Amino acid sequence: MKNITYNDLEKKILSYAPFEIPKLRKAYEYAKNYHKEQTRASGEPYIIHPLNIAYILANMQADMDTIVAGILHDVVEDTESTLDEIEKKFNKTIRDLVDGVTKMTKLDFDNKKELSAVNIRKIIVSLARDPRIIIIKLVDRLHNMRTLEYKSEKKQQEKALETLEIYVPLAYYIGASKIKDELENIAFRYLKPSLYGDINKQREELKKETSDILNDIQSKIENLLKKNGVKAKFEIRYKDNYSIYKKLLTKINFEMIHDMLSIKVLVKNTRDCYLALMLIHEEFTPINNRFKDYIAKPKTNMYKSIHTTVFGPDNRLIQFQIRTFEMERVAIYGLTSYWFKYKNNARIEMQKDLEENFQFFKSIKELDSTILDNIEFVSRIKKELFSSNIYVYTTSGEVIELPNGATVIDFAYKIHTDIGNSMVAAIVNDEAVSLDYVLENQDRVRIITDNKAYVPKEEWLDKVVTTNAKNKIMDFIKENEDNLN
Ligand code: MN
Numbered sequence: 001m002k003n004i005t006y007n008d009l010e011k012k013i014l015s016y017a018p019f020e021i022p023k024l025r026k027a028y029e030y031a032k033n034y035h036k037e038q039t040r041a042s043g044e045p046y047i048i049h050p051l052n053i054a055y056i057l058a059n060m061q062a063d064m065d066t067i068v069a070g071i072l073h074d075v076v077e078d079t080e081s082t083l084d085e086i087e088k089k090f091n092k093t094i095r096d097l098v099d100g101v102t103k104m105t106k107l108d109f110d111n112k113k114e115l116s117a118v119n120i121r122k123i124i125v126s127l128a129r130d131p132r133i134i135i136i137k138l139v140d141r142l143h144n145m146r147t148l149e150y151k152s153e154k155k156q157q158e159k160a161l162e163t164l165e166i167y168v169p170l171a172y173y174i175g176a177s178k179i180k181d182e183l184e185n186i187a188f189r190y191l192k193p194s195l196y197g198d199i200n201k202q203r204e205e206l207k208k209e210t211s212d213i214l215n216d217i218q219s220k221i222e223n224l225l226k227k228n229g230v231k232a233k234f235e236i237r238y239k240d241n242y243s244i245y246k247k248l249l250t251k252i253n254f255e256m257i258h259d260m261l262s263i264k265v266l267v268k269n270t271r272d273c274y275l276a277l278m279l280i281h282e283e284f285t286p287i288n289n290r291f292k293d294y295i296a297k298p299k300t301n302m303y304k305s306i307h308t309t310v311f312g313p314d315n316r317l318i319q320f321q322i323r324t325f326e327m328e329r330v331a332i333y334g335l336t337s338y339w340f341k342y343k344n345n346a347r348i349e350m351q352k353d354l355e356e357n358f359q360f361f362k363s364i365k366e367l368d369s370t371i372l373d374n375i376e377f378v379s380r381i382k383k384e385l386f387s388s389n390i391y392v393y394t395t396s397g398e399v400i401e402l403p404n405g406a407t408v409i410d411f412a413y414k415i416h417t418d419i420g421n422s423m424v425a426a427i428v429n430d431e432a433v434s435l436d437y438v439l440e441n442q443d444r445v446r447i448i449t450d451n452k453a454y455v456p457k458e459e460w461l462d463k464v465v466t467t468n469a470k471n472k473i474m475d476f477i478k479e480n481e482d483n484l485n
Contacts, residue, residue, distance in 0.1 A: 003048055004055040012058040013067070020064040023090075027068040030089065034079040041150035050074060052143045057136070060336045066132045069097035073136055077102050100126055100133035101140065107166075117374035124381055128364040131354060134170055135336055138179050141167045145186040160187040161391050161399070165441060173360035175301035175334025184242040191391075191399045192245075199241045202254055207238055210261055213313055217284075218263055224279045225265075230272045233325075235264040249401075258290055258309045262319035266328055270295060273322045277306055280320055284310035287317065295323070300359035302330055392443045400445075405465045408437050412447045413469035420469065421456055421476055422449040436463040 006028055013024055031050050038046035053070040062070075068090060075081040076098055087095040103123050127134050145163060148156050164187050171180035189196045214236045225232050239247075239260050247257050254260070265276050273295060290309035298304045305323040312318040329337045335358060338350050355361045364381070371377045389401050392411065402410055408428065413420035425448040426433050439445065456473045464470055 003044070004052050006051060009051060009055050009058060012055060013064075016061050017064060020067075023064055023068060024071075027071045027090070030081075031071045031075055034075045034081045038078065040147070042147060046074075046078075049143060049147075053136070053139050056139045056142065060135075060333055062132075062135070062336070065091070065093045065097065066136065069094050069101065069132070070136050070139065072098050073101045073140060077105065096130065097132055097136065100130065101136050104133060104137050105140075117378045120378045120381075121368075121374050124364060124378075125368050128355075128361050128368075129351075131174060131335055131361075134174060135176070138167060138171055138174075138176065138183075142179055142183060145183060148186065148190060156190045157399070160190040161442065163187045164191075164389075164391065171334075173301055174336070174358065175303060175330060176332075176336060177303075177334065178332045181240055181242070185240055188242040188245060195245065196241055199244050199248075203238060203241060203244065206254075206260065210316065211236075213316065214261060214263065214318070217312055217318060220283065221263070221265070221276075221280060224283065225267075225276060228275060228279065230267060230275055232272075232276065233266040235266070237262045237264055237321075258287070258317045259307075259319040261312075261316065262321055264328075265320060265322045266325050267322070269324055273306055273324060276322050277308060277320075280308065280310065280322075284312060284318070286310050290319075295327070301334060302357055303327075305331065390439060390441045392439050392441070392445055395444065395446045402439060403465055406439050407435065407463050407465070408433060408439065408445060408447065409435055409460055410464045410466045410469045411439060411445050413464070413472050414466065415447070417472050419447055419449055420472055422451050422453055423447050424450045424453050435460070 009028075010021060010024065013020060028047075028051075032047045035046040035050070040046055040049060050071045050073060053073065054067050057067050057070045072081075072086060072090075072094065076083055076086070083095050083099055086098055100123070103119075104127070107120060107123060141163060144159065148159060151159070163183050168180055168183050168187070171177070171183060218234050218236065222232065222234060239257065239262070244254070244257065244260070248254070265280075267273055267276060287309050290307070292307040294303055294305045294307070304327040305321050307319060307321055309317050309319045323331065335354055338353065355365065367377060367380055371380060383404070390404055390406065391399050391401055393399060394415065400411065400414055402414060408426035409420065409423070412423045412426070423435075426435060426437065427446040427448065428437060428439070428443050430444075456476045458473075458477060460473050461470060464473070
């Protein structure tokens with residue numbers, strides 16, 4: 001990827017906020033001066049990093065306080081610069097944004113001490129007050145993930161896991177799907193390189209096989225819409241590698257994925273969305289249960305669109321995503337698309353809108369006003385807002401994904417049926433644990449087996465949460481009963 005220069009950034013800002021250039025230049029000089037002795041793991045000057053962040057933010061047409069905070073986001077943590085100085089040279093808002101991002105970097109959800117809980121609570125509540133902190137932090141993580149190749153393997157694994165646990169859910173809550181998709185796919189590539197490679201290969205083959213079909217369908221629908229006076233923009237899309245991986249975990253095979261191939265149809269207004277839907281259904285047979293009207297019923301992160309899957313040529317399943325250009329902007333940028341809407345710094349109005357529309361902000365406000373205990377607040381936030389999955393390691397360092405609440409028995413069955421069936425003990429992070437031990441993120445797990453034991457007990461059924469483990473245990477019990485009879 002080409003590195004961004006200050007001139008690229010300035011050009012971008014000129015296109016939508018030319019009057020802010022002096023402020024931009026001042027921030028750049030300030031950060032460059034403080035970071036001047038530092039280099040990135042890649043050997044490049046450190047300033048490359050804040051510059052890239054500012055550029056990504058500028059692409060979303062962020063306001064100047066956000067851009068400046070993006071440029072300054074690491075100076076307080078890593079250099080002699082202070083928050084007071086930033087407030088004096090810039091303003092209070094920028095100080096608060098930089099402060100928020102710095103604190104968010106230090107968030108440690110696994111620390112169960114009261115003092116830490118008090119801090120986490122403060123930070124979470126402040127995020128709800130100014131979501132720009134989340135956006136800067138997400139973009140910071142995005143650039144760090146893009147340049148992860150320069151870090152040690154251990155760091156890569158840690159960052160990739162943390163990204164899936166905390167940043168991906170955050171990106172989802174604020175509806176920033178473009179950032180979310182990229183974060184997920186980079187993390188996946190580092191965590192499961194060979195699986196990533198396999199899926200990517202299959203995906204590329206599928207692309208070759210189907211591009212003609214999809215182009216034909218696109219022009220067919222385009223003509224139909226034209227005849228009916230609807231102007232539309234199209235985009236052919238293949239499901240990304242991480243989403244395919246998630247689907248493969250639940251479905252039988254690649255061919256069964258119903259939204260592997262999709263065509264995005266962008267139109268001017270809602271009426272045209274429904275018209276397009278009708279025309280598509282007249283032309284192709286829709287499959288049952290695959291119609292979703294997120295326009296009538298938007299997702300909690302404000303995503304709006306119509307989805308329908310139809311039988312295309314060769315019986316291939318083709319998904320259509322139909323939405324307006326405005327809905328598309330929300331789909332890509334999430335709440336950052338509000339930046340376009342409230343150009344004149346109408347931040348109070350924006351905040352009101354966010355609180356009413358985004359479940360994320362409603363949840364934080366609700367939890368904050370109903371829960372007094374800080375430790376409970378943090379654990380509820382973690383449970384309700386962050387990843388519903390945990391990631392643990394095998395002894396050989398392989399990452400295993402399990403649902404929250406999974407025990408060592410779930411783990412054993414996930415590795416192999418025989419391991420589950422013959423397990424007698426478990427060791428987590430070098431300590432023996434009981435079989436109902438609930439796993440936590442980044443645990444290192446070793447299962448002790450004994451082929452002579454081979455006796456999953458009925459009571460294990462209460463100690464597992466995965467269907468996989470439940471089924472295997474029941475299979476075993478049933479087989480044994482049959483043998484006894
Ligand atoms: Mn940074």
